[in-house]
Amino acid sequence: MDLSRRSFLKLAGATAAAATLTGVGLRKASASPSEPLRIKYTREYFTVCTFCGVGCGVICNVRNGVIVNTEGDPDHPMNEGTLCPKGVGHYNVSYIYDTKGNPKPNPNRLTKPLRRKPGASDWEEMEWDEALEVIAKKFKETRDETFIEQENGVTVNRTDAINWLGSAFCNNEENYLFKKIISGSGIVNFDHCARL
């Protein structure tokens, strides 16, 4: 039998008090089964902010499938943990607050393309494939109908009927491609939301 001095002392009933951290005042008692503390498990996910072309790194804290907080990614080379006021508000893309200050899903968040048909007062949802189809068709029709090749004997190859608004939500590469389409289609009225 492997009998340590401690076991021997215990058997002899001559033990001193057990020296624990609790014994010197460092209580862990709040974690006792009678008063269990509620644990909240959270996961962290990386994502990239879509508010502008900078592409700042964001960490989303997700609890039970719901985003509870967003913050700048300190390891991301673009923003090193910081976020602009729009980026800080990322959480509110998904959630807004009710009158009591409790978060609730943001009813204004767009998750699908919307269309308001001619003469209609309400918007209706449509699928992405259908939306792109309609946009391409309208774009081509309008461009063909309004295309001007010559003006006062000068070749202009333009349309004044289409206005293209670029977006800071898109990255640099996407905006580069947009400019190619704009120039190739003869659109002369174009701008970017960063100037608005």
Added chain:
Amino acid sequence: MNKLQYEKCLEEITRCTRLYENFGDASTFISAVCKAAYEYFKENPVSPLPAYDKDEAEKLIRVGKSLSLTPNLKTKEAVGLLQSFGRAINEANPKLKGTVKQINDYLEQFLLDAPENVSKEELFSLRDSLIKETELEEDLATFLFSFMLFSFYRQYLQPTAEVLRTDLWEGGDCPLCGVKPHFGQLRPEDGAKELECWLCGTKWLHTRIKCPYCDNTDVEKLGYFTVEDNEKVRVNYCQKCCQYYKLIDARKFHADGGIVLAIHNLVSLTHDLLARREGFTPGSGLEWVNEDEITDAQD
């Protein structure tokens, strides 16, 4: 521990008493231990080791190798500091006088046979023997030995710590002494994860969503838990290696001039207990929870 460090610890204890509900009773004991360390080193000053060659150190760090400096301690000094902690235990709880005497007797016996210098590993063996042979329990033993080792190594390695390029270090273990961390903080200025070595006090940045023990970066297997009404302390875990460490979210309170994380670690031992009950083990190897405390929850 010099005067400045001692005063900083006392400041932190005051702050923690304000920040955490359950720290009031322990503050007397922790203050007494800090005072014991301060007075011990005032009477027995330690000479720091010469600094490691700066270029050589940088070369190692650049290739991802820790300097792994854990010099032997003088046995008599290590035991002397432990015995002075014993006096602090007596002050905190006179009922433990018998146990402290038991521990002191064991240490005296150890001194008779021990070599002049002992390694960190040998001191941990001494800790295990004390747990086996006396009434010293695991959690208090971890505190006494880790605080004793920290007090020496921090001074021994200070000159090297000053020339160490921790900004080049990406590993999970300490770039200076090579041990695995038990706690860290989310820096108040940017939320970066800054780990701190419990042995030598070195601080270094580590990728926020990455396990410092197994280098796992799978976000589906990494996470943290907090306790309701206390978002200041996070227990970060990895489901791949089933280990945990604690992060103090320093963004949640105002702290000028940095915080002493070792004190916050003591305040948040409840989290260690919860982590153990959830099935995670401390990646640092420091066991802050007694076996019976873990099983209590399963009764």
